[in-house]
Amino acid sequence: MSAGTIVKAVGVKDEGELQRRLFKHEFFILKAHGDAQRTGNGVILTERDYREILYRQRAYQHLLTGMFSMFSIVFVGASMNDPEMRLLLNYIADAYPQDSGPNHYAVMAKEEITSVEQERWFKDLKVQLIPISKDDDYAELTEFLVALRAAAT
Structure with a gap:
């Protein structure tokens, strides 16, 4: 991926595109809650919406399982207390x-996590919390994303 490359965002209802990118090992951003700007793609907000996508759409369920079991996932801007994510x-x-x-x-505000929580997330779910400060409008987040992009190239 070159410095000028635009990273493709893939919505939850783009199973074919998601499968293609996984198969080709292409870097992408998964919009796990849908995309409000895309007609017909829908937004997933309620517990009922989550159940529908996770339990009734087998392709999406299998793609998520494959992603989480074969690749490192980086959560940015996601609530790690989301019940469906935890499930x-x-x-x-x-x-x-x-x-x-x-x-x-998972990138999280260091002011909102304890060392015990960090240890439990890793020990129980293999999620390493990356603490960043809320100071300076999350300036560390920009640094992290720039470093992540550089590492992906």
Whole structure:
């Protein structure tokens, strides 16, 4: 990926595009709650919406399981207390041995997490919390995203 490359965002209802990008190992951003700017793509907000996408849309369920079990996922701007996210992470943790598969990462405000929480997230779900400060309008987040982009090239 070159410095001028635009990273493609893929919505939850773009199963074909998501599968193609995973197969080709292409970097992308998953809009796990849908895309309000795309007609017909819908937005996933309620618990009922989550159940529909996770339990009734098998392709999406299998793609998510594959993503989480084969690739490191970086959560930015996601609530790690989202019940459906926790359900998925617990499902993956229960389905595979703890010492297998990739680690995942979540960028979170350091003012909102404790060292005990950091330890539990990693030990229970293989999610390493990356603490950033709210100071300077999350300036550290920009630095992190620039470094992540550089690492992906």
